[in-house]
Amino acid sequence: MVFRPRPNHPYAHAARLPDEGEVDLASILPGEGPIEIEIGPGRGGFLFERAAAAPGTRLLGLEIRLKWSAIVDERLGKHGLHPRVRSLNADAREALPRLRPDASVAAFFLHFPDPWWKKRHEKRLVMNPKLLDEITRLLVDGGELYVQTDVEERAELYEAQIGAHPDLEPAGDAPGSARMAENPYGARSPREHRAIEDGLPVTRMRYRRKPRQPIGA
Ligand SMILES: C[S@@+](CC[C@H](N)C(=O)[O-])C[C@H]1O[C@@H](n2cnc3c(N)ncnc32)[C@H](O)[C@@H]1O
Secondary structure (H helix, E strand, C coil): CCCCCCCCCCCCCCCECCCCCCEEHHHHCCCCCCEEEEECCCCCHHHHHHHHHCCCCEEEEEECCHHHHHHHHHHHHHCCCCCCEEEEECCHHHHHHHEECCCCEEEEEEECCCCCCCHHHHHHCCCCHHHHHHHHHHEEEEEEEEEEECCHHHHHHHHHHHHCCCCEEECCCCCCCCEECCCCCCCCCHHHHHHHHCCCCCEEEEEEECCCCCCCC
16 A cells, blocks of 8 residues: 555655665665665664765665655755665555665664564564565675674574575674674664663674576576
8 A cells, every 4th residue: 555644644755765666776866976874764773884984885764664764865965965865754664675676785773673573563673584584585695684782682583584585694703604793884773872872782793685587507
């Protein structure tokens, strides 16, 4: 079902993908440079810090909350970062299947997704096997999926889900493990800054997309 905000919603003007059909990433992020996608940027701090750390990279945030997607995209524009960096209002579970072309994204970031753990919240979860299929379709060979969380139970769930995906392999600090002691991207998300300030342990995991088999191999 196509999501349309109430016309009188204070953030109804938030930039979104076209309502239907396939969307070429180059139409949202024109220009050159690797493309990276953050799912659920929230207040957007990672997009700004990553834009500074990787000035040749194009960045797209997909944020389900109208208010924050709109505020962050407006701030990105004011800082002169459009069109290299955008924050669009989208449910990533609906948006990713529409993005094209395959094998065009260098990295996906999920910083502190899905903090809820009650049974009734399960339908809200962004991470699921279908999302992982879309992420691996969009990743270039060797492209990265980075996930971090301060909920240990979630980290274990992600390791089980992502570890079971045939197209992804762990790419953490030690061979065979996805876990990393530090965030290697020179940029932190707002919740990551807060977790560090509060002394909360953060579990960081990185995976790499396995090379595709040549057609006919
Ligand atoms: C716990 S917050 C973390 C925010 C930010 N990543 C950080 O680390 O500071 C999770 C974010 O994911 C967003 N989110 C949840 N489900 C989503 C979905 N299906 N598509 C896009 N964003 C989603 C929420 O609105 C929220 O901004």
